[in-house]
Amino acid sequence: MKIPLGGVAAPGSSRLNKTGGWRVFYPEFLHIRCTDCGLCQKLCPEGCVFRQDKKVYYADMDYCKGCGICAEECPVDDIEMKPEVR
Template sequence: MGLNIGCAAAPGRARDNKTGSWRVFKPVFKYDKCVKCGLCEVVCPEGCVREGQDGYYHPDYNYCKGCGLCAEECPVDDIELVQEEK
């Protein structure tokens, strides 16, 4: 790894670091009562919940650290935290 002038790094290169391995609890999006409000996308500190083609929101488990904020804030209680099995 060579140093660039000014220690500049490629934009968004943090994606190389798959933080999903930190997870202890996994948020499972059940889509039973989901009203597509998008609050899970707004409150995720990782920014790993994105809107899909179907209008529903999907977490990227490569990066989700399992903090549980989405499950806590979901207004219809449609996200469940389950123990990660590895």
């Protein structure tokens, strides 16, 4: 999506930007201690965390920008940020 200089993106348009290209770190969902609290999904600013099954969450890497909020907020440290290898 092209945003004009000084312009503002239209609301709800974040899915048009594949923000995964910004990533320097990526979240690794360990699937060991997850309690299914859903915080990672609720707090991800890109809305790119999905629940695949009970206690199994994953991030859509096309959109994950590697901000680390999910890992920081996971109450049982079941998400680790790892350096991205490109």
